[in-house]
Amino acid sequence: MDATVLIVEDEPGIADILRITLKYNGFTVHSASTAREALAAAREHRPDLVLLDVMLPDGTGWEVCRALREERAAEGGGDAEEEDDLAVIFVTARDAPRDVVAGLALGGDDYITKPFGVDEVVARVHAVLRRTRRRARPRERVLRHGDLEMDEATYSVRRAGQPVELTPTEYNLLRHLLRHAGRILTKEQLLQHVWRYDTAVSSTVVETYISYLRRKLDRLGPPLIETRRGVGYGLRALDPGPGAVT
Structure with missing residues (x-):
């Protein structure tokens, strides 16, 4: 699948595993380790999907997700549906049901808890991208x-x-x-x-x-x-x- 993934993860070991696995599976991969870096990288590289840790050194994945959704909506003239082609998967050790609900309510498309298997991550990425690409409405570019x-x-x-x-x-x-x-x-x-x-x-x-x-x-x-x-x-x-x- 031809797609760009942004990994937002402050643990180098996990970030490296995700990066190597996704590149092996044919994805273009970029990385960030802080909320600020994540927003800058998303603006520069325009990823199709973000693998987003919840706990970051300078903020939370919730805040990053909200900011990304608002930026895409602003680019579409305020119409969130028109730029609804960005996929977000939270990857976090926070596995309480209320955290899962919060992540999905804030605009997450899926929620993976740590520890995880890399095959599961790849499968989830493929599944979410299929959904988001179907729902995205074509518009004049x-x-x-x-x-x-x-x-x-x-x-x-x-x-x-x-x-x-x-x-x-x-x-x-x-x-x-x-x-x-x-x-x-x-x-x-x-x-x-x-x-x-x-x-x-x-x-x-x-x-x-x-x-x-x-x-x-x-x-x-x-x-x-x-x-x-x-x-x-x-x-x-x-x-x-x-x-x-x-």
Whole structure:
């Protein structure tokens, strides 16, 4: 099965066993050992499934799961169903019935208790991915605004037919602007949706990344990003017709 799995586990021995087993079974595997690393890795690698420990050094798997679900819903314009293709399996020593119920209620698709057999994990991963891929609704994966085009399936951006190379943060910022093209978004809104859950980020980082985007986009055509002084930023409104966001 062609799928990407993110392992979130702070015990190196368990993480190594899961990584080796899943790679052997044909999965692309990424790892994280903290809640913060998990959220960053999920944004960068866009996993199909997350194997998520509950007890992490800087938080809980419950919090990570909730954050991931909220981020995917925000990307879908607030429609949780539209981005319902992320699978989450909790892997934890907490086996009390109330913990299992809590994990499933928070958006988990399955719950595996430690100790576990690796064959069981692989079987559960396959089963959950079959379910989540069936339930995910297909949607348009290309965002357009004027001569700017973003293909979410390939994580590529083009302007006037020319490729634009972006860092993951620049890509996420531009995607949020595209999804709200014609609107002015405040710095607080951009911080929440692009750098969410990272309290170390200040509002000046928004100005910095807006300038990065302008430098890369404006060399290929007229300025696209509008600044509303004292408010925030947005993509300039276009006349109705070809070029509207799809």
